[in-house]
Amino acid sequence: MAYTAADVKTLRERTGAGMMDCKKAMDETNGDLEAAVDVLRAKGLAAAVKKSSRTAAEGLVGVAVSGLHGVAVEVNSETDFVAKNDQFQDFVRSVTQVALDTSAADIETLKEAAYPGGGTVTEKLTNNVATIGENQQLRRLKHVSVTSGIVVPYMHNAAAANLGKIGVLVALESTAGADVLEPLGKQIAMHIAAAFPLALNAGDLDADLITRERKIAAEKAAESGKPAEVQAKIVDGAVAKYAKENALLSQVFVMDNKTPVAQVIEAAGKAAGAKITLVDYVRYQLGEGIEKETTDFAAEVAAAAGI
Structure with a gap:
């Protein structure tokens, strides 16, 4: 046939x-x-x-850097136990390298890329699901690069080399040497892991987030009973504070709790005799934004028993 x-x-x-x-x-x-x-x-x-219908909110974040280019990839599994599996770790490590080598622009492109040893990334993932016995998903990726300078990787809560729960990449554009840029990049990466900035600059913050904060601030201001013009200033001040606290360059550096990150970078550049610019970053925290299913075991037993 x-x-x-x-x-x-x-x-x-x-x-x-x-x-x-x-x-x-x-x-x-x-x-x-x-x-x-x-x-x-x-x-x-x-x-x-x-x-494939089961929630995958565990897994690993992988980071890889080559020269002036770096990438972060999140691969999810159903349980933390699988994240400790050598087969799964090897897959995340390999697929992150594939993303780096091919410069895959998005997850769909990465899925169709050739996987080391034969087949595509999708085919390898499907085989992993079958052999490991849990749903696994390629969730997201992001590239960063510089024309001159360095891309510094950092992994918080590492499960293995360049694999873990929070992966960070810092892209510093500069002609300064690696002896200056690498330790600076690592400190900034540690700050990013701890401080969870939502954007590089205030102007890059999601418009919906700003709208939401403005609405909340307006509701609080209205409760004060103060004149409208005073309320407007209160709202503007609250929104400005929110933007300052959530944009990376204006955040207070966690290493000293007093200096804005932008000033830390500027001071490092002056000391090195070469301007240093933080042009981009990635912060991937495993499972962020995924709604995990909650199971009522007693209810399941009752349903199964027809109670």
């Missing part, structure tokens, strides 16, 4: 297995789609499609 590329695509959609595994299954079953599904199920490769 002959089969087409469309048949292989259908098999992939039904099972979640990799392209090559689907083609082999179709060959093995002489093009019988239903039999091919059973073959993949028997091999454990079709299990991935069922696991």
